[in-house]
Amino acid sequence: MQLPTFPVKSILASSIAAGLFTCFSLSAFADTQTTKFLIFLENGKQAGEQVVQRQDDGLTKVSFIFKDNGRGPELKEEFRVGADGLVSEFKVTGTSTFGAPINENFRRIGNQAEWHSTSEKGSKQVEGSALYIPLxxxxxxxxxxVSALAARNGAPLPLLPTGSLSQTKIAELEVSNGKSKQVVQLLAQTGIGLSPSFLWATTGEKPRLFAVIAPGYMKAIEEGWEANGDAMANIQKGAEAKVLKDWAQKLQHPLKGLTVIKNARVFDSDKATVGAPSDVYVLRGRIAAILPAGSPIRGANQELDAAGRILVPGLFDMHGHVGRWDGGLNIAAGVTTVRDLGNENAQVQAIIDEVAEGSLLSPQIVPTGFLEGESPYSANNGFVVKDLAGAKNAIDWYAQHGYPQLKIYNSFPKAILKETVAYAHSRGMRVSGHIPVGLRAFEAIEAGYDEIQHINQIMLNFLATPETDTRTLDRFNLPAKKTVEIDFNSPKVKAFIKTLKDKKIALDPTLATFAFLKQKDGDVNEPFASIASHMPPDVSRSFSVGSMKIEDDAALKKHEQSYAKMVEFVGKVYKEGVPIVAGTDELAGFTLHSELAMLVKAGLTPAQALQIATKNGAIYTRTEADRGSIKVGKLADLVLVDGDPTKNIEDIRKVSLVITRGYLMYPEEIHRTMGIVPFTSKAPQLVPLAPVSSNKAVGINEALLGRYFNTAKKH
Known part of the structure; x- marks a missing residue:
C-alpha cells in the first residue's frame, strides 16, 4: 500500500517514502514559524507526522515519519528557496521504508543546477524557473x-531533471478548527507519475499545502484541523471519480451484438499449447463459439482480424491491493482479474460496485478478507482483532459479503490461529497469509493454511526461530542475508517440500516484488529494466532507487546469491508438483509480466508460466467455471498478443487489445493517457459487417446461442 503522489511521488521512490526523522526542539529557534501535520490511517490510527520549521533566515527544516505495517520512512530535510520561490538548495537524509540510507542534495547557482544522491548524479544548464523533484x-x-504554480497563472512549471507540472483548481471548502474558519482548495496536479495528484491547499495570494489525502488509506492534515478530514476526503473522492469515469467512457469500447475475432491462435491453458488458427465469437460478454479459421461468418455485427496473433485467456494477478488508479495499468497488461489480498473493506466494496456498473476502468476483483492482530506493528486494513470472537465476527462479515478467501497477517495472535482457520473453512473460505509472529510456515500449514504469500515468508521457515520478531524488517533482512546458506537438499527442506506437495499448499511467491532484496542503489531494479524507457521520467528514475541497506560489495553478493536461491526454490517446488500462482504486490500490470519472467528464470517454460497466470489463477480464485481458459460459455476475458509469449515470455508485454466485461480496450490508448510510451501499435480495429438476410442471420445466431446456452447450463 502506497501513499498518494507528489508531492508524494517523490516520497514513493521505493514503496512509500524515505528519510530520517529527527525531532527538532520547537524552542530551539526564537524566530521560527512551525507547522505540524498529523498523518492518520483510514481507521483513525495516527501513523506519523510532519513538522515544518520556517526560519527567518530563509532556511526551512522538515522532520517526517510514517509507519504502517512495521515499516516506513523517516526523514530529515532542509531547503532554501530563491527569488523565484523555487528550491535553490535542498538536502534530505535518512532511511527508506526498508532501511536503505538516503542522502540526496540539490543546488542551483545562477543557471547551473546540480544534484546527486545515492542512486544518481546529474547537472543541467537552466534558463528561467524550474523546480527540482527529489527522489x-x-x-x-x-x-x-503549489505556491509556484499559483503564481504562474495557469502556465506549466518546468521541472528538473525534466518534464513539467500543471495545476488545476477543482473545488473549495470552508473548514473550521472550532476557533476559526478558512477556505481551502482542492488542486489536481498533472505531469508527474501515472495519474493526477490531488492535494489540498490554502487560498489567497500565496497558497501553501494544507492536507494530502489518499481516500481509503491515509489523511495528512495540519494539526488542529483534523476534524475536516472526512469532508475533504468525500469531495476528493468525487473529483477523482469524475476523472476515472471520464477515462472509463473514453477507453472502454462496448462490444455490441455478435463479434468475431478472426484467425487467432488460441492458447490452451489446460495443455499449455497453442492451437490452430480459429475464429472466436463473442456475444454479451461470453464466448459464443470457437470455429476453425475461415468458417463462414453469418450474422456477426463486427469482426476483428487477429492476423495470426496469439489469443490468451485474461491474466490473473493473484496478489493485488487494488486502488482506483491501478485499473488502466492492469487492463493494458492483459490482467482481467485481480485477487485483492488486503484492503480497507469499504474501499474494495466500492471499487467492486464501480467495476460492475462500468464507471471504472478495471479488471474484475476477487476480494480476500484481511485479518490482523493488534500490536505496534499492525497493518491496518480489513479487521484488526484481539480474540477468537473478534476473528469469527470478521470471518462472518467476509463470508456474508462473498469473499472466497481469508488472509492472515503478521501480528495475528498465534494462540487462536488453528481455531480461526477452522472457522473460516467452516464458512467455505480458503485461508492464506503471512506467517504470524512466533510461528513458522510448517506450523501455519499444521494449523490449516491452504496457501502462503511471499517467498520471504517461505524462506523464514528455515531461518526464523520462535523468538524472531517477523513483524519487523527482520522478515526482509534475514532472507536477504541468509537464504544463500540454506541447503535445499537437506532432509528438513525436502520434508517441507513434501508437505507442500502432499497437502497441495499453493505458493504465491511474488518473486518480482522481492527483487528489491538484491538491488544495488543506482541500478535499475531487474523487474523494471525492460519498461523503464517507456515510463514518465520521474517513474523511470524511481526504478534505480535501492530499498535495502546493503553495507558493501560482500553484502551485495550475499543478497544476490540469496535472491537467486529464492528463484531456484520456486522452480524446484514447481517441478515437485507444488501449486504456484502469479502475484505482484507491486506496480500494477507491469509487475505481473515480470513475475512470469521470473518463473521462466526459475526453470518453467514460457507456456507453463502463462498456464500459471491463467488456469491456476482461476482455480485458486474459485472462478474456473467462468475464467482461466478460452472455451464456449466462459467469460470473454481475452488478450490478443503480438509475438509469441509461449516461446519468449517478454512478448507478453506486447498486448495488442483486451476484451473483458463486454468491452474492448486498447493498451496503446490507455498507456498514452497515462504518459507511458506504448509497447504496441496498429492493433486490429473493429470492422462493421454488412447485415445479411434475416433467415440466415437467425440460423447462425440460433446455432451459436445453442452452443452457448448448452455449455452454460453445464456450469
Whole structure:
C-alpha cells in the first residue's frame, strides 16, 4: 500500500517514502514559524507526522515519519528557496521504508543546477524557473509547487531533471478548527507519475499545502484541523471519480451484438499449447463459439482480424491491493482479474460496485478478507482483532459479503490461529497469509493454511526461530542475508517440500516484488529494466532507487546469491508438483509480466508460466467455471498478443487489445493517457459487417446461442 503522489511521488521512490526523522526542539529557534501535520490511517490510527520549521533566515527544516505495517520512512530535510520561490538548495537524509540510507542534495547557482544522491548524479544548464523533484522528500516539497504554480497563472512549471507540472483548481471548502474558519482548495496536479495528484491547499495570494489525502488509506492534515478530514476526503473522492469515469467512457469500447475475432491462435491453458488458427465469437460478454479459421461468418455485427496473433485467456494477478488508479495499468497488461489480498473493506466494496456498473476502468476483483492482530506493528486494513470472537465476527462479515478467501497477517495472535482457520473453512473460505509472529510456515500449514504469500515468508521457515520478531524488517533482512546458506537438499527442506506437495499448499511467491532484496542503489531494479524507457521520467528514475541497506560489495553478493536461491526454490517446488500462482504486490500490470519472467528464470517454460497466470489463477480464485481458459460459455476475458509469449515470455508485454466485461480496450490508448510510451501499435480495429438476410442471420445466431446456452447450463 502506497501513499498518494507528489508531492508524494517523490516520497514513493521505493514503496512509500524515505528519510530520517529527527525531532527538532520547537524552542530551539526564537524566530521560527512551525507547522505540524498529523498523518492518520483510514481507521483513525495516527501513523506519523510532519513538522515544518520556517526560519527567518530563509532556511526551512522538515522532520517526517510514517509507519504502517512495521515499516516506513523517516526523514530529515532542509531547503532554501530563491527569488523565484523555487528550491535553490535542498538536502534530505535518512532511511527508506526498508532501511536503505538516503542522502540526496540539490543546488542551483545562477543557471547551473546540480544534484546527486545515492542512486544518481546529474547537472543541467537552466534558463528561467524550474523546480527540482527529489527522489525522496516530505510533503513540503509539494507546498513549494503549489505556491509556484499559483503564481504562474495557469502556465506549466518546468521541472528538473525534466518534464513539467500543471495545476488545476477543482473545488473549495470552508473548514473550521472550532476557533476559526478558512477556505481551502482542492488542486489536481498533472505531469508527474501515472495519474493526477490531488492535494489540498490554502487560498489567497500565496497558497501553501494544507492536507494530502489518499481516500481509503491515509489523511495528512495540519494539526488542529483534523476534524475536516472526512469532508475533504468525500469531495476528493468525487473529483477523482469524475476523472476515472471520464477515462472509463473514453477507453472502454462496448462490444455490441455478435463479434468475431478472426484467425487467432488460441492458447490452451489446460495443455499449455497453442492451437490452430480459429475464429472466436463473442456475444454479451461470453464466448459464443470457437470455429476453425475461415468458417463462414453469418450474422456477426463486427469482426476483428487477429492476423495470426496469439489469443490468451485474461491474466490473473493473484496478489493485488487494488486502488482506483491501478485499473488502466492492469487492463493494458492483459490482467482481467485481480485477487485483492488486503484492503480497507469499504474501499474494495466500492471499487467492486464501480467495476460492475462500468464507471471504472478495471479488471474484475476477487476480494480476500484481511485479518490482523493488534500490536505496534499492525497493518491496518480489513479487521484488526484481539480474540477468537473478534476473528469469527470478521470471518462472518467476509463470508456474508462473498469473499472466497481469508488472509492472515503478521501480528495475528498465534494462540487462536488453528481455531480461526477452522472457522473460516467452516464458512467455505480458503485461508492464506503471512506467517504470524512466533510461528513458522510448517506450523501455519499444521494449523490449516491452504496457501502462503511471499517467498520471504517461505524462506523464514528455515531461518526464523520462535523468538524472531517477523513483524519487523527482520522478515526482509534475514532472507536477504541468509537464504544463500540454506541447503535445499537437506532432509528438513525436502520434508517441507513434501508437505507442500502432499497437502497441495499453493505458493504465491511474488518473486518480482522481492527483487528489491538484491538491488544495488543506482541500478535499475531487474523487474523494471525492460519498461523503464517507456515510463514518465520521474517513474523511470524511481526504478534505480535501492530499498535495502546493503553495507558493501560482500553484502551485495550475499543478497544476490540469496535472491537467486529464492528463484531456484520456486522452480524446484514447481517441478515437485507444488501449486504456484502469479502475484505482484507491486506496480500494477507491469509487475505481473515480470513475475512470469521470473518463473521462466526459475526453470518453467514460457507456456507453463502463462498456464500459471491463467488456469491456476482461476482455480485458486474459485472462478474456473467462468475464467482461466478460452472455451464456449466462459467469460470473454481475452488478450490478443503480438509475438509469441509461449516461446519468449517478454512478448507478453506486447498486448495488442483486451476484451473483458463486454468491452474492448486498447493498451496503446490507455498507456498514452497515462504518459507511458506504448509497447504496441496498429492493433486490429473493429470492422462493421454488412447485415445479411434475416433467415440466415437467425440460423447462425440460433446455432451459436445453442452452443452457448448448452455449455452454460453445464456450469
Amino acid at each position: 525522496n522528500s516530505s510533503f513540503e516539497t509539494g507546498s513549494i509547487a
